[in-house]
Every structure is written in structure tokens, then in C-alpha cells.
Amino acid sequence: MMIEALIAVALIGALVTFVAPNRVAGKLAFAISLVPAALSLWMFTAFDGSGNALLDGDLAFESHLEWIQLGEYSIEWFVGLDGISLPLVVMTTILCSLAILSSWTPIDSRESQFYGLVLFIEANLIGVFSALDFFVWFIFWEAVLIPMYLLIGVWGGPDRKYAAIKFFVYTNVASLVMFGAFIALVFGLGDAVTSFAMPEIADAMVNGGVQSSVFGIDPGTFTALVFIAMFLGFAVKVPVVPFHTWLPDAHVQAPTPASVLLAGVLLKMGTYALLRFNFTMFPEQVETFAVPIAAIAVISVIYGAMLALAQTDLKRIVAYSSVSSMGYVILGLIAYTQFGVGGATFQMVSHGLISGLMFMSVGVIYNVTHTRSVEEMSGLADRMPIAVGILVAGAFGYMGLPLMSGFHGEFTIFFGAFQADFAYAPLFTALAMFGIVIVAGYLLFALQRTVFGPYHLETDYDVGRAPLHDVAPMFVLLALIIALGVAPELIFDMITNAVDPILNGGDL
């Protein structure tokens, strides 16, 4: 019942925070959020699962509860964790706590509602990463959208309504496509499945798949269509070029803590779902579509990085660089080797921490300068040395500096992709790797102009050192990034253990 406890604490915490007075809401929400963070850390140390959750693995913290019988299909409350989902859950709980802490300075209206929504998101995010019944999973998946829509739409910047609606409608339409495709698949599998439990569906897919034609479409084509529809559905969430345009708008308008969660966790929902559905249930289609997907990955990396290079708004730079980084994850997944898929999963966690750190740093700068434009400031290192020091460290983390987590993620992805089976895999890999040069270009350029050089600020504000509660979460993230960079085996072992069955047709 550990997972239920995590979700329940966050949900009840959300309710309590909603009714709490504004002035204590921030501290209250932070205190509450420490509980799931501590619990998930304990779960991390007590983890005894092995194998893949969908492919006959031994789950940790598993629990079932009969729920609804829908004709021949049963729907049950079914949650559990394996080596892929556990690190993501831990990252989520930690990032939520830190995001709440980093909200103390910038959020100064309707605090109780704001922090309530953050805790509500946290509950749903934990649900997304731990649910193993499709319906339960889908409820959490959709429920994440609403609080995020409100966080952007209520506490966001000047253009917040446009950004919030675009985010909501775009990702929701995509979910609809994916949902329709998946339901069609379940019906297509016929008698092979009797529930919406994801392991059962995965098992049916891996051992046999769709046997007879569905809606007059032959099984092979049908499965391929479902694969494509689901890929597109998740691609918007990741986001993959060309479905990425909601992301920069949402990031620029979102308040800092929402950006932290959006880049840190929400994007990983897309890649996590890709891994759980497309890359676990459709091994044959993965092979068929390897080259086009690898091409999409390379385009995401390079095109995303080029877009980042053209920006002058710090948040837009980090937003586009997320598109680029998620391209690496897709490349790792499509490699379909242990290092590739394992590296992609590692990169999800690593990018969550690093992009979280970057958005926090940009937020801390914005708190004092009230601008994010590269052209309106310079020499900030002079006034806020510690915050800038962490920003510089975070930027190098983003560039994949060795002994920080990003390097392990990227290196293992590159290594895994280089030896992939599909045509011209080494060439695709080498092309995608050029991202490491462009990322250095745009981040160093931005650093040179904003934090170095003679001190200058267009907006008329007094810049001083950031308060401790702004800097402390950044220190925590930096420490985690370095810890995972020096000792990646902390999570990489359990990840590869859960990845193996995917690649070996269900065997450990």
C-alpha cells in the first residue's frame, strides 16, 4: 500500500492546502510534500522488484483492487513499480517538493490554490508512473492536464490564456487519438485479453499479437496503424518535432515552478508512455519504423537546438533545448539496445533534474531582474554570485559535462544507438551527437551575455543576493545531478534490469 500512501498524502495535502490561509499555504505545502519525498526515498532503498512491470517482472509495492466489470473486460485498481518507474517516481516527489520551495518568492496571489494544485499534480504524476491498468493510468494521465492548465492560465504571464488553452487542447486531442487507438487494439486482440491490465495486453501483444483482421483491415496493417496513432499521440506530449510548438509558449507563460514540473516531469510522461506502450508492446513495429523514428529523433535534436540558438528569452532557450534533449531520448529508445533504452530512461531522470535546475535558475534571475531577455542584462555574476555559480554549473550539466548525470544519459544513448540494428545507425548517431556542440553554443552565448561582462540591467530593479529558500532547492538538484553523474549505477542497474525483458521478448 505504499503507492496508495504516496498518492493519498499528496491528495489529502492538496485538499488541506486548498482551505488553508494563503500566508501559510507555501510552508504547509512544502511540509506535506516532504512526506511523499521521504516515503519514495525509503521505497527506493527498499526496492526488491526485478524485471519489467509489463513483462512478467516481479513488481515492488504491487497492489490490486477489483473495481469495475465492463462486459467481458474487468478494470481494476492495479499499481506497482519496476526499475523503470521507481526512479521516475522518486524524481517526481523530490522535484515537486523543490518546486514548491522555489515558488515562495514568485507566487504572491491565491497561494493556497496554487500550492493545492501543485500537490494535486504530484498525486496524479505518481499515479501515471505507477498505474498498470490502462484505465486507471489514463485517468491519472488526463487528470494531470487540468491543474497544469490552471497553473499556467491563472498564475502565468501576459499571454497565459492562449498558452494554457493551446497546451490543453493540443495535448488533449493527442490523448484522444492515442486512447482511441488503444481501445481499438484491445478489441482487436479479441479473446486474448479479458482486462485492461497493461501486463496482460503486453503479454498478448508480444506472444501472438493481433491475429485476425479488425474492421476489415488485415492484422499487420492494423497493428502498424495503432502503433503510428499511439506514437503520434505520445509524440505531442514529449514533444517531438513537428508537434512541439505548444511547449515554448507554455513554458514562457508558465510561472517558474510550473515550468519546473512541466519540463522536469510532464515531458517524461510522453517518453515514459512511449516506452511502456509503443516500445514494449510492439517490438516488430519498432523494427519496421526504426529508420523514420530515428530520423525524427535526429531532427528533434538538431532542429530543437537550432531554435534554441535563435532565442533571446532565457526561458525559451531552455524550452527549446528540452525539445532537443527529448530527441536524444527518442534516439535511445529506437536504438532498442540495452544501453540505448536504458540510457533513454536514465536521461529522462537526468533531464528532469537538470531542466528543473535550469528553470529554477532562470526563475531566480527573473525574481530579481523582472526580465528574461538576454539583451536586457549583463554581468549578473557581480551581484548574485552563488545563484549564478549554480546556473553555470547547471548549464554545464545541460551540455553533458562528465561526472554530471547528463553525460551518462547522453553517452549511453549514443553508445547504445551506435550499435543499433537499423540501417545507418552509426550515421544517425553521429548526426544527433552534433547536438552537444550546438547546446554548448547557445548556453555559453547566453551565459556570456547575461551573467558575465560589465554589470548592466535595463529594468530598474535593485539586484541583490537571492534568499536561501530560492538557492537551497538548486543546491539539492545540483547535488543529485553530480551524484548520478559520479555513480550512475545508483539507478542504471535497476533500469537495465527492467529494460532487458523488452529487448529479449519477455525474458529477463
Place this chain on the structure above:
Amino acid sequence: MVGTGAGPFSYAPAIALFPLAAFVISLVFGRQLPKKGAIPGIFATAASLLFSLWMFATVAGGETYHETLYEWSAGAVTTEVGAEEIAFSFGLLIDPLSALMLVIVSLVAFLVHVFSLGYMNDEGETGLPRYYASLGLFTFSMLAFVYADNLLMAFMFFELVGLCSYLLIGFWFRTKSAPSAAKKAFLVTRFGDYFFLIGVVAIASTFGTVAFAGEESFVVAAETAIEDGTTLFGFDAQTWVTITGLLVLGGVIGKSAQFPLHTWLPDAMEGPTTVSALIHAATMVAAGVYLVARMFGYYALSPTALSIIAFVGGFTALFAATMGVVKDDIKQVLAYSTISQYGYMMLGMGVGGYVAGVFHLMNHAFFKALLFLGSGAVIVLMHHEQDMWKMGGLKDKAPITYYTFLAGALALAGIVPFSGFWSKDEVLFDALIVGLEEPVILAAYAMGLLAVFFTGFYTFRMVFLTFHGEPRTETAEDPHGVGWSIKAPLVVLGLLAALVGFVNLAPIAKVAGMDITFLEYWLDGEYGYVEGLTYHHYHEMVAFEEGYIGSETTTMLLSAGLSLGLALAGAFAAHTLYNVPEPKRHTTKLGGAYTVLRNNYYQDEYQVWLAEGLTLPLARTADLFDRSVIDGAVDGVSGASLFGSSWVKRIQTGLVTNYAALIVAGFIALLLGLGLYGGWF
């Protein structure tokens, strides 16, 4: 003879960990400490030096060390040669090469730390904790790079020294130029490292190992693959070794500032002079060449890769030396000289002259650190003036600085018997004997030889303009004094620059038939050695033919005479032009060449154009495309549905009669449709 974990080698990790501790202490407590963090740095590097000497002595006693200490990441692979498991780990390899380099790095780092006490602390500088912390982190990374036992670990610390270089070049971040130079240095070397990383990934994917030494190394695996005629990634094994070797070379060219990625180094002089001495002359820039030496067995398998190394080296040696001739800033002269000297090392390596390359690497580390620190002392004397035309006559006012600087200059110019002569001569001799059989190498040799003249010229132009003649400004009349912490490192390095060449007197050994080429014995396994990493092993593998003019001794004397003669000619030319009481600029004599040289052959221009004239507009075009076409399509879809709904909503008139009419019309349409479908008509 690979030792086990016991004995002195179990203390080897401490060599790198001392400076890491200094980094943490200076960063956290630097503000509270006396001397702002200098003391932990000095003690840490002193300890590293002592431990390095201890390791050196142990290797001299016949033992070596190769041990995996920590597994970083591991997993299953499918490689071209059939390996199924790979473990990326941190391990140490202490053999004659790395033991020698550990001593060089920790010695120079120690001296630079001491020098910093006089150079940085005296000036009321803020940010000293940051300076010493970065210096500590650098020393840690560099030492870890040196005794890394595998290619991935080497790459990781190779990148980390790049970070430290960035931080230290940009130390004076409040200026506009320093952050810009720092960015350029990191970017240009990153560009090289991009190829390096592809090389690492390719080598690991091919052979399933990244180890430098032992039976499990990628060098041995490559040798086996070539012997067996294996196909690797669709290429025959030798071609693939050449390709991957050249990819790794990308990183070498970036870090060792070889053409065409040399442009960052002159800009890097924006950093404090101490940093230039340690990082941008003696150690980090050496990392590239050191890497070639470290995996020389791999390059030895590919004559094509070696020839490219030699040619790039020879070309860079000449190319950079010509630019050094017209510089007015003392540090700029030294920067171009550094690029040029690393060209010699590459030339030496490329022709299979492993000993010559390493010999020059060592000598250069000492005499160039000396020259940079000497220029640092001059800058102190001159109250932060770096233009040589504003100096003059410092000889009598600062004799210790002068004589040590002169020792460095003589070594750099390659005047007998100073250290640079012996190593440069050996490089050129090795290039000549291979060149007599291989025309490409002969061209590389010719360029290297010609560069000797320019080296002699710019070196003594610098010495004469700075120290000789009459003082040309008031500051030069009455220079600032320098303390012991500046003088002591100069004296130590001055002695080394003068004497260290005696460890490998190859020409004398040949002529007199004496066994005095100690460095060669050292690298050849006369003391401790690791199987497969010795000079004669490399020498057997390199497939170059060697030719002689007359006998070997004649060729050697001819080569030595030629390079010494050219060096003296260059020095003499500088003497005639600049060793006068009131020297003049002789730039008009160069005509149009002066403009080209002054502008560094327009190398910066085209690279800046590549970044700002090509990539940036391309990025802006992509951005425009993204906003208009891609996002336009997204907004278009929503616009279309909004437009559609605004049209459809007009039927909601609110009049019951209209609705009733619609319902009836709809019902009829439905009936008609069903009827048509059901075949009623």
C-alpha cells in the same frame, strides 16, 4: 610486470585527490582563509608532486600499476568483434609515460600555485577563492586524465579540464573580452571533442573495450582484427582503425590547438598569466599530444593516420611560427609559439618518433611554463603592460627574471645545449629519415625545419624588445619589484629548461657510442614497463621505411647542424634588427604579408563567420519557419475550427419554429439516407 594493489601504488589515487580536496576547501572556506585559498592549493600540489615522484621512483624500481578502481557503468552490448559485456570504469595506469607526465604536471602545478601567491594575491584581487578552486579542480582533472587507464575516462577528464580552462580564461568576467574568449575556447575545443566522442563510442562499439593496456585493450583487439581481416562496420579493419583514430584525433587537434582549431589559444591569453603558464602552455594543451602518446599503439596500426598527424603537426609548426613574428603583445608571441611547438610534437609522433615527441613534450612543458611565468613577472614589473614596444632595458633592473627568461628563450629557439635543442632536433631527425622515403613526410619535415628559423627570430625579437635596449616608457625606467614567490619558481624552471635536455642526448650517444639516452630507455621498458606500451613495440608496429643520407651518423649531424644553423640565423636576424638602443618596427619590409600575418591568415574571420554569419542566420531562419509554418499550421487548425463553429452556431437562432423545421428536415434526410442505403428505391 604489472604490480598488484599493494605497495606504493595503493596511494596513487591520492595524487589526484589532494587537489580535489583543495578545490573543495578553497571553494567553501576560501573567503575565510589567509591568502584566500592559496595555501591549501600549494600544500595539495606539493603533496601530489611528492607522491608523483614516489610513483616515478617505484616505476624506476621496475614496477608498474594497472588497476580498475571503480565501475562507473556497465551493461550488455553487441559489438563487431563479438564481445557481449562492457564495463566502463575508472582505473589507473601507471607506466613510464604516465609516471613521467604525473611528475611534470604536478611540478608545474605546484610552481604555478607558488607563483600565484606573488602574482594574484598582491593585486587586491577579488574572487581569489574562485581562482584557487578552479586551479585545484584543474589540477585534479589533469592528473586524473594523465593516469586514466581507459579512453572513456580520459575523455571525461579531457572535458573537465576544458571546463576549468573556461572558468579560468573567464576569470576576469567583468570585462567584455574575457567571457568571450572563454566561450570561444570551450566551443572550439568542444567541436574537436565532438569527433573525439564519436571516436570513443565507435571504438567501444567495435571492440567492446576502451582499455588502453593489457590483453583486453582496444589496441590489441584492433591488431587482432587487422590480422584476421575482420570487417568492422562495413569497412576493412585497417580503414576502420584509421577512421576511428582520426575521430579521436579531432579532440587532440582541438585541445592541442593544431590547425585549424588553433584559434582559441591566442584568445585564451585573456586569462591570468599563471593560467596561461599552467593550462595553456604546459599541461592542458599537452593533453592532446599526450593522448596520442597514450594510445600510440592504435595509431601505429594506421600509417594514414600517422601521416596526417605528421602533416598537421609540420604545417601548424610553420604556420603558427610565422604569425608569432609580428605580434607586439608578449603573451601573444608566446601563444603562437605554443601552437607551433605542439606542432613539432605532433610531427614527432606522426613519424613514429614516440620518444622524440614525449621528450619535446616534457622540455616544452618546462621552458614554456618558464617563459609564461617570466612574462608574468615582466607584466608585474611593467604594471600590467603587455606591449613589448613599451618595455626595453629590463635586463639590468630585473636580472633574475632576465636570465631565467633567457634560458627559456634559448631552449625555445633550440640553441645547443639548452633542452629544446635536443628534443626538437630529435623530432626533426626522425621526420627526416622517414621523409627520405615518404614524400608527404618530407614536406612535413621541410615545414618543421623552416619553422626553426622563424622560432629563433620571434623568440629573440621578444627577448631584445623586452629586456635589451633603452627603456621606452617611464614604467620601464622604474619597474615594480617582484617577490620571492615569483623568483623561486623562475629559478627552478630556468634550471630545468637549461639542463633537462641532458636526459636524452641522442646525437652525442650516436657519435660517441655512449649509453646516455636515458629517456629512450625509460620509455622502452628498461625500468618498469607494461606489455605493449614500450617504444620498441611501437617502433616495430610503425610501418614507415627509414632512409639515410650517407650513414645514420652523417644524417644525424646534418640534421642537427641544419636546425641549429637556422635557429642561430633567426636569432641573429632578430639581433640585427632589434638588439639596438632604439629598435624600430620593420613591418613595412613585409609589405602585404604583414597585413595577412597581423590578421592571423584570416582564420578567426572565417570561423566567426561560420558561427555568426552562417549558423546564427540559419537558426533565425529555422525560428521564423517554426513560428510561421509549423506553429502557423497549429494555429490554423484551431482557427479553422473556431471559424467553422462561428458559422455553425448561427443555426442556433433561439426560435422554436426554426428548430422544429430543422428537426423535420433532418428526419426526412435520415429516412432518405437509410432508404437509399437499404435499397428501398
